[in-house]
Amino acid sequence: MAKLEDPKDPEHSANSESPKKPGLRRREFVKLVGGTGVAATAQVLAGHKLAAATTTVPEEIVGSGKVIGPGPVPMTLRLNGEVKELTVEPRVTLLDALRNHLDLTGAKKVCDRGTCGACTVIVNNKPVYSCSVLAIEVADRDGKPGAHIRTIEGLEPEGKLHPVSASFVDNDAQQCGFCTPGFVMSCTAYLEAHRHPTMEEVKRALGGNLCRCGTYMGVRNAVVQAAMSMKGGRA
Amino acid sequence: MADYHWPPTDKCSLIGRRISRLDGAWKSSGRIKYSYDVNRPNMLHAKMVFSPYAHAKVVSIDTSAAEKMPGVKAIEIITEPGKEVFWAGHEVAAVAAETEEQARDAARRIQVRYEKLPHLVSDVEPAKAGEHTKQLAEQTDGSPDQALQQAEVTSEGEYGVPVITHCCLEAHGQVAEWDGDNLTLYASTQNVSGIPGEIARAKPPIADSADKVRVLSPVMGGGFGSKFGADTWGLACARLAKKTGHPVKLMLERDQELMAAGARPSMYAKVKVGAKKDGTLVGWQSESWGTGGPDAQGGAPNLPYVVRIPDRRVRHTTVLTNIGPSRAWRAPNHPQMCLITMSALDDLAAKLGMDPVELLQRNIEMTGQLAKTYSAELEKAAELMEWKKKWHPRGERTSGSIKKGLGVSIHTWGGAGHPSNCNCVIQPDGSVSASLGSQDLGTGTRTVIGIVTAETMGLPLEAVKVNIGDSKYPADGASGGSTTVGGVSSSTRRAATAALNQLFEKVAPSLDAKPDDLEAVDGQIRVKDNPSKAISWKQACAKLGTTPITGVGQRQRGNDDLLSSGVGGAQMAEVSVDTETGIVQVDKLVAVQDCGLIIDLKTAESQVYGACIMGITYSLFEHKIMDEQTGHCLNADLEFYKLAGIGDFGEIVVHMMTGPEYDQRGVIGLGEPPVISPGAAISNAVANAIGARVPTLPLTPDKVLGVLEKGAVA
Numbered sequence: 051m052a053k054l055e056d057p058k059d060p061e062h063s064a065n066s067e068s069p070k071k072p073g074l075r076r077r078e079f080v081k082l083v084g085g086t087g088v089a090a091t092a093q094v095l096a097g098h099k100l101a102a103a104t105t106t107v108p109e110e111i112v113g114s115g116k117v118i119g120p121g122p123v124p125m126t127l128r129l130n131g132e133v134k135e136l137t138v139e140p141r142v143t144l145l146d147a148l149r150n151h152l153d154l155t156g157a158k159k160v161c162d163r164g165t166c167g168a169c170t171v172i173v174n175n176k177p178v179y180s181c182s183v184l185a186i187e188v189a190d191r192d193g194k195p196g197a198h199i200r201t202i203e204g205l206e207p208e209g210k211l212h213p214v215s216a217s218f219v220d221n222d223a224q225q226c227g228f229c230t231p232g233f234v235m236s237c238t239a240y241l242e243a244h245r246h247p248t249m250e251e252v253k254r255a256l257g258g259n260l261c262r263c264g265t266y267m268g269v270r271n272a273v274v275q276a277a278m279s280m281k282g283g284r285a
Numbered sequence: 286m287a288d289y290h291w292p293p294t295d296k297c298s299l300i301g302r303r304i305s306r307l308d309g310a311w312k313s314s315g316r317i318k319y320s321y322d323v324n325r326p327n328m329l330h331a332k333m334v335f336s337p338y339a340h341a342k343v344v345s346i347d348t349s350a351a352e353k354m355p356g357v358k359a360i361e362i363i364t365e366p367g368k369e370v371f372w373a374g375h376e377v378a379a380v381a382a383e384t385e386e387q388a389r390d391a392a393r394r395i396q397v398r399y400e401k402l403p404h405l406v407s408d409v410e411p412a413k414a415g416e417h418t419k420q421l422a423e424q425t426d427g428s429p430d431q432a433l434q435q436a437e438v439t440s441e442g443e444y445g446v447p448v449i450t451h452c453c454l455e456a457h458g459q460v461a462e463w464d465g466d467n468l469t470l471y472a473s474t475q476n477v478s479g480i481p482g483e484i485a486r487a488k489p490p491i492a493d494s495a496d497k498v499r500v501l502s503p504v505m506g507g508g509f510g511s512k513f514g515a516d517t518w519g520l521a522c523a524r525l526a527k528k529t530g531h532p533v534k535l536m537l538e539r540d541q542e543l544m545a546a547g548a549r550p551s552m553y554a555k556v557k558v559g560a561k562k563d564g565t566l567v568g569w570q571s572e573s574w575g576t577g578g579p580d581a582q583g584g585a586p587n588l589p590y591v592v593r594i595p596d597r598r599v600r601h602t603t604v605l606t607n608i609g610p611s612r613a614w615r616a617p618n619h620p621q622m623c624l625i626t627m628s629a630l631d632d633l634a635a636k637l638g639m640d641p642v643e644l645l646q647r648n649i650e651m652t653g654q655l656a657k658t659y660s661a662e663l664e665k666a667a668e669l670m671e672w673k674k675k676w677h678p679r680g681e682r683t684s685g686s687i688k689k690g691l692g693v694s695i696h697t698w699g700g701a702g703h704p705s706n707c708n709c710v711i712q713p714d715g716s717v718s719a720s721l722g723s724q725d726l727g728t729g730t731r732t733v734i735g736i737v738t739a740e741t742m743g744l745p746l747e748a749v750k751v752n753i754g755d756s757k758y759p760a761d762g763a764s765g766g767s768t769t770v771g772g773v774s775s776s777t778r779r780a781a782t783a784a785l786n787q788l789f790e791k792v793a794p795s796l797d798a799k800p801d802d803l804e805a806v807d808g809q810i811r812v813k814d815n816p817s818k819a820i821s822w823k824q825a826c827a828k829l830g831t832t833p834i835t836g837v838g839q840r841q842r843g844n845d846d847l848l849s850s851g852v853g854g855a856q857m858a859e860v861s862v863d864t865e866t867g868i869v870q871v872d873k874l875v876a877v878q879d880c881g882l883i884i885d886l887k888t889a890e891s892q893v894y895g896a897c898i899m900g901i902t903y904s905l906f907e908h909k910i911m912d913e914q915t916g917h918c919l920n921a922d923l924e925f926y927k928l929a930g931i932g933d934f935g936e937i938v939v940h941m942m943t944g945p946e947y948d949q950r951g952v953i954g955l956g957e958p959p960v961i962s963p964g965a966a967i968s969n970a971v972a973n974a975i976g977a978r979v980p981t982l983p984l985t986p987d988k989v990l991g992v993l994e995k996g997a998v999a
Contacts, residue, residue, distance in 0.1 A: 155315075155318060166928075203315060219309035219313055222888065224312050227506070228319065228455045229454055230312050231313070250932075265895060267937055
């Protein structure tokens with residue numbers, strides 16, 4: 051399954067407060083330039099007094115000439131079938147936009163580096179790590195509608211359980227539950243595209259989601275049950 | 286009158302059955318709010334400043350640049366200039382700003398000057414650790430020298446487990462909100478009832494008194510022993526909220542979580558163990574060491590583990606390091622002691638040419654009171670593993686690069702219930718609630734309380750409301766050491782029985798019976814010997830008029846007939862080792878576990894499955910890797926601090942020991958025991974497969990290939 055991956059960042063893990071390393075970190079750079087190639091950087095970078103880093107900016111990004119940010123900018127998200135307006139800095143991830151600005155907290159922040167899958171949402175029918183996508187990347191742009199984003203809150207109205215969520219309950223595929231919404235979203239996206247999965251395929255499909263409590267046995271069973279109930283006409 | 290015992294399980298409609306957890310739908314729908322999810326009006330976000338050095342003195346802190354950053358509202362100094370920091374990631378300051386991004390920016394603008402001091406971040410053996418050693422514990426029982434001299438076979442080896450982290454998926458942290466002089470903390474904690482007192486003791490003072498502090502934790506995203514305290518970030522968060530007059534959210538970032546928020550002490554040992562030719566163990570000698578960080582945390586191990594060889598000499602040294610502070614990690618010390626002991630016994634069995642299961646059975650009386658339980662558990666595990674059919678002497682002789690092997694281990698844990706108080710209320714409309722200042726870490730505590738209440742009242746589970754995760758409810762113990770289920774089961778049973786007895790007194794006249802002659806079954810109150818004389822639960826409760834009934838229950842101090850302690854447990858692992866790549870695959874893990882009376886079989890089994898997977902993870906992947914040069918943790922992220930994924934292991938088989946002889950022991954905790962044995966069972970299986978011991982966990986490909994190069998059988 052296509053999950054957007056964040057570039058590996060060897061610098062972030064330690065010494066983030068070191069006075070010896072004031073430079074631009076790679077992840078921050080990715081956030082600044084938007085990862086889309088449209089956000090201009092020269093002014094953004096100057097605004098952050100990091101002009102020295104401009105030498106590393108690819109020419110095609112600098113050349114686009116259009117400046118967005120670095121301050122908050124208005125944007126429109128197509129979220130769970132609704133249109134949501136918000137104003138955030140271009141560097142804000144989709145995950146932080148959902149959690150901090152729209153109070154949609156089903157997607158969890160765990161690794162914040164595209165590894166654990168706790169933040170999984172469905173973007174244009176594909177499971178995506180929302181910590182590794184900028185909100186602005188999936189927002190409306192140039193008059194064209196942005197991506198269709200589904201969060202776990204959009205699976206069913208409050209009080210109703212989606213068949214995948216229900217199968218997680220039935221099979222006790224959750225303990226502390228912090229990884230669970232991410233699993234449910236990965237599982238949902240996968241089953242919507244693959245109605246007859248084998249267990250080996252399921253293991254690969256959910257290999258991008260991590261659990262610390264060790265609920266994987268329940269998850270394996272839950273996927274089997276969910277596949278059956280989704281075939282039965284639901285969803 | 287009070288009749289505090291458990292009903293026979295064959296008479297139970299709920300206790301001992303497989304029941305889905307009460308908060309399952311809250312979690313799997315993504316609707317329930319964890320601490321990390323709490324968003325309050327006008328809330329600020331705070332970020333921590335952590336020391337980049339493993340050991341240093343803080344010389345100065347300049348916050349002026351940070352204060353001028355956009356959105357910044359307040360800064361809190363945690364480590365004042367002049368004080369030392371003792372690990373990379375030691376808390377120095379915290380800053381609150383309007384957005385999370387602004388807070389992160391500002392944290393990086395706080396200029397801290399340090400004077401670097403010497404550090405030690407490798408848990409080397411004491412002889413190489415110089416002055417960084419402490420707490421030499423030594424114990425001699427019997428005559429170990431003589432015993433080992435007279436032993437017909439002896440085996441010597443070195444075994445160990447490195448420092449690993451807790452890696453809770455919900456980072457440590459909280460939201461703090463003041464209303465006048467009252468503080469509400471939405472905290473991710475294992476200790477809802479204990480945090481207010483800790484906040485009230487803070488210096489300089491934060492809250493006027495403990496009763497001005499309310500802790501809320503309806504659900505929490507994992508603790509594993511690392512979330513008992515308010516922590517420096519909890520105090521800083523409360524202070525920032527007070528300073529700014531805004532609610533403040535402060536959750537650790539992932540690297541901070543792995544560097545500072547808890548580690549399991551390492552343990553290594555040089556062992557000599559001796560036996561007679563028939564396998565009877567005669568003597569043990571071990572020199573062990575390990576690090577619990579800068580303080581001598583963790584205490585000395587009690588070796589050998591479970592199998593108490595009468596003649597022994599043990600010595601333990603703590604190595605003081607700047608790896609980071611240790612915290613209790615699920616079954617403190619036990620997985621380490623188990624790996625060391627069961628590896629040594631397995632190596633001895635190989636030297637004796639004996640099946641290691643036979644060796645354990647031969648010496649089963651040395652396990653003490655639980656000998657019969659262990660024996661039965663080993664038999665059951667062997668059956669589920671098909672041990673006799675599959676086992677071969679050490680070193681698989683078949684051709685091909687994949688070698689298969691089997692390993693076994695046994696473990697123990699106490700698990701007596703902690704202090705617990707429950708209020709059980711029956712309302713005139715028939716509704717029932719049980720309230721405790723306890724918390725559910727994901728173990729199923731909420732569900733267990735509901736089951737006990739409903740079973741006692743003869744009601745369906747849906748009829749009972751469970752109130753936990755709030756410090757305004759009756760005080761309860763912290764959830765650690767498998768102490769919760771025993772505590773809350775006892776207090777809840779007592780509270781529910783007390784409430785029900787009051788209801789019986791109200792109802793008895795209308796049924797023309799004595800209160801003692803009544804029972805609550807199937808939603809009715811009825812006369813025991815004459816079930817046709819009955820009224821419905823609702824009708825019975827209507828007789829209360831306008832006054833609800835409160836039943837108060839407290840876990841008995843000392844002996845409590847509703848609970849006990851001391852469990853066994855046997856596990857067997859089957860592995861495949863690729864001798865070309867060094868990759869170990871756990872094909873099958875069998876876990877046989879007793880825990881007295883099981884309240885909810887479904888969540889109990891989940892505990893064991895989860896423990897097995899956590900065990901596979903620390904056996905194959907986990908290691909907090911430190912760089913001696915810089916003093917940094919090199920893998921403070923989820924990419925290189927590896928957790929097993931759904932496809933990283935094969936089959937897991939869980940068998941709970943049940944039946945009258947287990948039920949009559951009452952409730953015993955289960956969280957810790959099954960996580961103890963996987964390391965030893967898997968390590969032994971690898972040794973059985975490749976014909977030589979990989980001495981330390983995790984069993985990574987480089988170590989396996991290193992051992993193979995030295996001339997293992999394969």
